[in-house]
Amino acid sequence: MGSDGASDRVLVLNPVSGSGDHVDEVVELATDRGFEIRKTEESGDATRLAREAAPEADLVAAAGGDGTINAVTNGVAAADALESTTVGVVPAGTGNNFAANIGVRGLEHAFDVIEDGRRRRIDIGVANDRVFVNSCVGGITAAASGETSSESKAELGVLAYVKNTIEMVGEFDSLPLRVTTATGPNGERARAWEGEALFVLIGNCRRFTGARTAQADVEDGLLEVTIVEDTAAMNLLGGAARKGLFDGDSDCIVTRRTPALEIESREGAVEYSLDGEMLETETLHLETEASALEIAVGDEYRIDPDDEEVTNGGIV
């Protein structure tokens, strides 16, 4: 307890995330470590609970999946407390992509990390007026974003991800989009892409290309944009997943790194998934806020995931 009676550490617990069997263990671990526990009772509670807790708490932890982390971060941002409040991640969801990307391996490990781990200030993505930490995806991926199998295979590369999602969804419509990316930190020299997209994938902490690691550099002030044109789907459905495509080295995959972009639909509203939480809009403005969020990270978290010396667990 703080001197004014407010809790220094609050845990926002989603009791229905994942398979819902984490509650007893999380409550025990959190109680032992002096957390005040606030359980969600319905959809939307996590943001409100975090917003109420953040002005007083030094740390607000989110126990749930990526959607709960997203909600808690939005709550801390809404309280205007990102400067003063650290966010902790307790992975109790289905996919737990964000937790894996910041080196948090399980429930007990999460509390050890909060206790002893490093603190890093990472970028957040802002999509219209909402925050995301891991990724924002539009297209058929958005519809399938709750599915673990598709999520975990993202590490295999963008085409494996696309192929898997197509198989899961069964049918899809491509999106007529115009995507304008800023190439400089202040938005100068915009570049535009226009066409039929099967997916548009924007990674903050998460990358969709076939790189060695699924974690993107989340301290570089840039979003990693991957647009998959619908010709890629045709190739895939014909079984022609050519190897070169996995690196984005293809006519049908456009990749950009940018601090800001705008996606306009030329045919009505598009559904996007922000860390698994849905948003429907015709125009989406995305930008990074560099170093905006302080989080507790595990040993396996890499500032630069492409750094050869550290991608193999720190062994040179």
Ligand SMILES: Nc1ncnc2c1ncn2[C@@H]1O[C@H](COP(=O)(O)OP(=O)(O)OP(=O)(O)O)[C@@H](O)[C@H]1O
């Ligand atoms: N008490 C509750 N009852 C019903 N729904 C809830 C409750 N608390 C949160 N939710 C809903 O849970 C969703 C978030 O789930 P979350 O993403 O954390 O878990 P998951 O889907 O199991 O995991 P992952 O995203 O890692 O695959 C939100 O959309 C939110 O509306």
